[in-house]
Amino acid sequence: METSTPSQDEYRARTKRNVENINCGTTRVPPNLPAELHKLIVDELKSEKKALKQCALTCRLYRHFSQKLLFKKVVFKFSGSPNPTSHDAEFLDIIRASPHIVNYVQQLHLHENEPRGPHPIAKSSRARSIPPEIFQTLTNVVDLILGWKRRLHGFSRMHSPTRLAIMDKCEHLLNLTVRNMYAVPLKIFDHLHRLEKLTLDGVHFSDNPDAAQVAQATPCRIKHMNLGAAGVHKGTVTLFPFFVSKGIGMGTLETLTIDITQGDRSGAFPITDFQAAKSLIRSSAGSLKVLKVIISTSMPLTLPDAEPLFDLSEMPLLEEWSLEGKVCYNNGPGTGRAVGLGWLSRHLETIPSGRKFKSITLRPNIIIEDDKVDFESLKYFESLAVEKVSSHTESFLIHFPTYEDVDESDDEWGEVSEDESDGNSIIQEQIQKYLPILHGLNVLQFRQRWSREGLI
Structure with a gap:
């Protein structure tokens, strides 16, 4: 039975x-x-x-x-109001009645209140400070989250006691996440000596990295990094040269997610930033187990040369990797405009014969047009994928994005399921036509994205 x-x-x-x-x-x-x-x-x-x-x-x-x-995770919100929130008072009452509870708090999340009606922040030069006694009592916090994914925050808008308390708390952190925050001082890296995991997304640092007085004893034990859009000195340069010069994450990473462009930009990518990004990836070639690289999302990016960003033959522990972008290489006059799959092929070429991976995901953001198809490039890419990847990898997918036009009054952006729209069937048919073997192996997938500019 x-x-x-x-x-x-x-x-x-x-x-x-x-x-x-x-x-x-x-x-x-x-x-x-x-x-x-x-x-x-x-x-x-x-x-x-x-x-x-x-x-x-x-x-x-x-x-x-x-x-x-x-009480493992505690969230505090601050606003432009001078009055303490009931949430703060309630928490202080709880820990006064039961002091042992502070020992349970391991993760602390700080962000501004979401405004209702007219934006109150524009009328206030400083947001209300978190009560200092809260920071002083939470002695076991090892995970700090600053900011919120739904709106932009200013680190400099917090009161000085709050900023100093955050810096002091950083001394003991194992994990730090900063989202959608501007005017963050680079000196925060002076206080992250124990850090093992760093996540930055939508962050702008206030200092000029060349002039910033940052101590040499920067965090050197980071094992996991997720670098979304993060710039320094008013966003004019990426964070990569600073990380390389200070040794942050160099040679110690086990997992890395990195957005090379730090947000789409047109034209050529600064060669110093590009070389620093390659150095950051390749310095941990011997220890990386998971690698996810975004070169661009929609705008074509001109890279300075045709060299791959990483060499898979030098990564013996790598189990999962993904590569996303829309790229053209600038190798001479008139050669910087063509967008194709050649840049993906250069990475597949570095796979040693018989090498196995758990997962490979490729996301080439291209649109194939009949009068601009590079047949040889597509055929070569397909042959490499079949020979070196499909039969040696547990999970192999190639995601092609398709774009759906939206009304200007529509504020909802996001991915939609394939059956919600059939406006991109022609694009899908083109890609399936030029990559017939991969189409037959069922590794081609199509995801839809919204764009105010229409079909890209």
Whole structure:
């Protein structure tokens, strides 16, 4: 007789019902179970805040386990208002009543309140400071998140005590995430000696990197970096030369996600930034396990030469890698305009014979036009993909973006499923026509993106 094993969702739902029954007094907690099993039960509810609050009221043992999960991450918001928020006062009341709770907080997230109605920030030169005693009590924070993905924040707009407290907290961090924030001082890297994971996305640093007085003892143990759009000195240059000169992330990375262009720009990419980006990637060739590189997203980027950004034959531990972009190489007069798959082929050429990977994802942002098709380039790319990739990789996909025109009044941008629009079927047919073997192997996929400029 066959027996079915409950799914994880069913198990969590059953656990949640049992906790509710315990809290209502209809079910007794078995007294003879070891504490470790009770902890496993509560841990299954780590994403169920309501159930965890019920657990905290059940018994002393469950209160301890549930509070550790409820207070593992704390979020504070600041605004232009001079008055403290009820959220801050509530948290301070909690830790005054139960001082042990501060030991549970490992992740601290700070961001400005989302404005309602007219933007209040424009009328205020400084946002309200987080109460200093909050920073002083949270001694076990190792993960700090600054900013919010939904709006732009100014580091310099926070009160000086808050900025100093953030710098002090950085001394003990293992993980730092900064999103959509401007006027961040480069001296923050003076305080990240223990850092293991760094994420930057939509960040602009205030200093001129050539003049910035940053100590030589910069973080040197970073294992994981995610570098989205991040610029320095009013966004005129990328962060890569600064990282290379200070040794930040050089030779220690296990995972790296990097946006080479730091946001789309037209024309040639600065050769110093390009070489620094290559140095950053190649310095960790012997330790990288996951590598994701974005060269551009929609605008064609002219790179200074045809050399690949990384050599896969020098990466013995690499298991997953992806490459995205719309690229043309500038090798001489009149050669910087053609966009094709040659730049992808140069990277596939570096794969040693028989080398296996867990996952390879290529995202070439190109549109094939009948009168501009480089047949030989496409055939060569396909032969390399079949010979070196398809039969040696567990997961191999080539994502081609297609673009859908939107109304100017439409504020919703994002990806939509393929069955929501058939306006790009011709483009798909072209790509399938010129890459027939890869199409037959079912590795070609098409994702749709919105663009106010129409079909690109």
